[in-house]
Amino acid sequence: MHTPGPQPRPPGATIAETIVACATAPGRSGRTIVRLSGPAVETACSSLFQPATNRRGVCRGDVLIGGRPCPAIVLRGVGPASYTGEDTLEVVLPGNPDLVERFVEACCAVAGVRRAGPGEFSARAYLNGRLALDEAEGVAAVIAARTSDDLAAAQQLASGELGRVYRDWADELTTLLALIEAGIDFVDQEDVVPILPRDLQQRLGRVRREMAERSKGGIAESAEGLPPLVVLAGAPNAGKSTLFNALLGRARSVVAAESGTTRDVLIETLALEEAAGPGLAVRLADLPGLDADATGGAAQAAQEAAIETLDRADAVVYCDPQGRFVGLETGISSRVPMLRVQTKADLPSAALLEGTGHAPGTAGGSSDVAVCALDGWRLDVVRRGIADIALRAPGGSCAVALARHAREIGRAACALEAVEAEIDPTARALDAPELVADGLRSAVDSLGQILGRITPDDVIGRVFATFCVGK
Numbered sequence: 001m002h003t004p005g006p007q008p009r010p011p012g013a014t015i016a017e018t019i020v021a022c023a024t025a026p027g028r029s030g031r032t033i034v035r036l037s038g039p040a041v042e043t044a045c046s047s048l049f050q051p052a053t054n055r056r057g058v059c060r061g062d063v064l065i066g067g068r069p070c071p072a073i074v075l076r077g078v079g080p081a082s083y084t085g086e087d088t089l090e091v092v093l094p095g096n097p098d099l100v101e102r103f104v105e106a107c108c109a110v111a112g113v114r115r116a117g118p119g120e121f122s123a124r125a126y127l128n129g130r131l132a133l134d135e136a137e138g139v140a141a142v143i144a145a146r147t148s149d150d151l152a153a154a155q156q157l158a159s160g161e162l163g164r165v166y167r168d169w170a171d172e173l174t175t176l177l178a179l180i181e182a183g184i185d186f187v188d189q190e191d192v193v194p195i196l197p198r199d200l201q202q203r204l205g206r207v208r209r210e211m212a213e214r215s216k217g218g219i220a221e222s223a224e225g226l227p228p229l230v231v232l233a234g235a236p237n238a239g240k241s242t243l244f245n246a247l248l249g250r251a252r253s254v255v256a257a258e259s260g261t262t263r264d265v266l267i268e269t270l271a272l273e274e275a276a277g278p279g280l281a282v283r284l285a286d287l288p289g290l291d292a293d294a295t296g297g298a299a300q301a302a303q304e305a306a307i308e309t310l311d312r313a314d315a316v317v318y319c320d321p322q323g324r325f326v327g328l329e330t331g332i333s334s335r336v337p338m339l340r341v342q343t344k345a346d347l348p349s350a351a352l353l354e355g356t357g358h359a360p361g362t363a364g365g366s367s368d369v370a371v372c373a374l375d376g377w378r379l380d381v382v383r384r385g386i387a388d389i390a391l392r393a394p395g396g397s398c399a400v401a402l403a404r405h406a407r408e409i410g411r412a413a414c415a416l417e418a419v420e421a422e423i424d425p426t427a428r429a430l431d432a433p434e435l436v437a438d439g440l441r442s443a444v445d446s447l448g449q450i451l452g453r454i455t456p457d458d459v460i461g462r463v464f465a466t467f468c469v470g471k
Contacts, residue, residue, distance in 0.1 A: 018044070019116035019124075020107040022100055029095030034103055037121055040112035041076075041087040047110060049074055049091075063091060065102050070094070084121055085128025132163050132451055162405070163451065169207050169412075170447045176203060177440040180433050198425040200436075204416050211413040227269065228390040230282045231310055234319035236289025239343030239373060243319060244268075244286040246373035247383065253286050264288070264302070265309045272387045282390045285309055315389040317382075319343045323370075337389035341382060345370035405450050412446035415439050 018038025024031075036044055050062045050069060056078045062069035070093065077088035093100060107113050122139050125131040131139070179195040232240040241253035244266070253266050270284040287309055288302040310316070315337045318325055321344035369385055371378045419439035422432050430436055 016112070018110075018113045019120055020044075020104055020113055021116035021121075022104065023090070023121075024095075026097065027095075028097060032093050032095040032100050034091045034093060034100060034107070035116075035121065036089040036091075036107060036113065037082075037084045037086045037116075037124060038112070039087065040110060041089045044107055044110045044113060045074070045076065045089055048106060063093070063103060063106075065099065065106055070099065070103075080128065080130070083130060084124040085130040086124060132167075135163060165210075166405075166409075166447055166450055169211065170444060170451065172203065172207055173416075173440055173444050173447070176200060177437060177444065180430070180437045180440065197423045197427050197430055200430075201420055201423045201425045204420055204423075208413050208416040208420070211409050211416070227281045227283050228314040229267075229285060229309075229312065230270075230315045230317060230386055230390055231285040231287055231313040232317045232319055233287050233290060233306070233310055233313075234343075236291050238289060238319045239321055240289070240319045241286055243317075243341070243343055243371065243373040243382070244284065246376060246379055247284060247386075265305050270386070272383055272390075282315075282386060284386075285313070315339070315386075317341055317386060317389075321347065339382075339385045339389050340368045341385075342370040343373065345372045345377065346374065408446045408449045412443040415443040415446065419443075 016039070018036060018040035020034065020036045023033045023035040048064050049072075050064065056076055058073065058075050060071075060073055063072045063074075064070075073092040075088075075090040075092070077083070077090075079086040079088070082088045091103070093103060104115065108115060119136075122131060122136050126133060126136050176195070180200070232244055234240055241255045244253050245251050245255065247270055248268055252268055265288070266286040267283050269281055271281045287306040290306055290310075291299075291303065313336060317339045319341050321342065323342040325340050369378060369381050371382050373379065416439070419436050422430075422435050422439070424431060
């Protein structure tokens with residue numbers, strides 16, 4: 001079950017807890033940043049830093065770790081003029097993982113301070129009005145960017161450039177909605193016409209055309225118009241086709257006990273909204289079993305098709321009923337995320353028979369998850385794992401965000417098209433203002449799904465679940 005995400009905070013509301021986390025990549029380095037945000041920052045600064053300082057700015061001194069001083073640089077921020085909109089503290093320490101962990105523990109010993117969850121700093125920035133939802137998605141995409149193209153698209157999101165376009169549309173539609181509702185209030189006074197149908201149709205048409213161009217052009221092209229490609233790979237008769245059918249919920253691929261049944265690459269769209277929230281879908285590919293000893297023209301053609309698809313995969317689900325997972329990794333770039341799935345988990349694995357594995361039905365060997373596709377056991381875990389590797393794929397976070405934007409903009413454009421059909425531009429007033437107002441509300445709601453002003457729990461929760469801890 002997806003955890004409900006944060007919701008916009010009512011004016012004047014506060015967050016009672018202070019969060020702390022390492023904000024730089026794990027491992028040894030010259031310097032590491034530990035970040036705190038919340039109402040207990042002043043207390044933490046006074047008790048852990050010498051000389052004590054509560055003024056805004058940067059200063060040098062010592063932090064106390066286990067009662068012993070350690071040289072550090074402290075960056076003190078005061079809300080609401082900070083990234084999160086709260087009082088913040090960023091401590092620059094020597095990049096020793098053990099030292100950093102001990103300092104985080106010392107921070108957690110301060111009353112009201114706890115460890116941060118994934119994306120919680122940026123979630124607070126959103127809740128406190130410092131980031132729009134589309135900008136927060138951009139931050140997640142920048143973190144996940146692996147190529148210059150990924151980074152450019154992510155920066156466009158994070159900068160708010162796309163958000164400004166969306167907000168212009170929302171402002172225009174909200175203005176028109178207000179005018180129409182004003183007309184409904186004065187429907188019994190014929191001399192009061194807040195906006196002429198002709199003018200309304202022209203303004204709606206301009207917004208709808210911009211939406212249609214954006215949803216079919218710039219956004220779709222930025223994400224290449226396609227969800228991430230996730231392939232099911234493994235040896236012949238590894239249970240790939242059975243898993244493929246189970247994930248799709250229908251018999252798309254032929255399943256038989258004989259090896260080599262699958263000769264063609266089958267690709268279908270797999271929606272993962274229940275596993276990971278609205279907007280996420282992947283192209284799931286069922287490959288012929290990889291067999292270096294395959295002979296015959298048809299078998300070799302199937303191998304070539306499988307290898308070609310594997311080479312352009314954004315993520316790989318490695319299927320092995322024995323739980324050994326040996327051989328496939330050498331032919332795949334280390335940059336491609338992989339999920340190791342022990343299929344046919346109702347049968348004993350080789351690792352178990354050899355006395356080195358776990359009980360049947362568990363993730364034995366080096367697998368990430370075991371599954372029985374015949375009865376659906378742990379199929380939901382596999383879906384969640386596929387969502388995770390899709391988001392970790394090059395451009396994954398940005399592609400998902402842009403695809404979600406395009407979908408919502410397309411819905412808004414369809415709502416406006418239906419509204420325009422209700423307008424007679426030659427009339428002096430609207431014949432059905434209530435229907436027009438209802439259609440406009442639908443369009444505004446769709447834009448709100450992107451901007452975060454009107455957003456379900458699962459949308460916001462999925463956005464921040466893609467973050468790493470400390471961001």
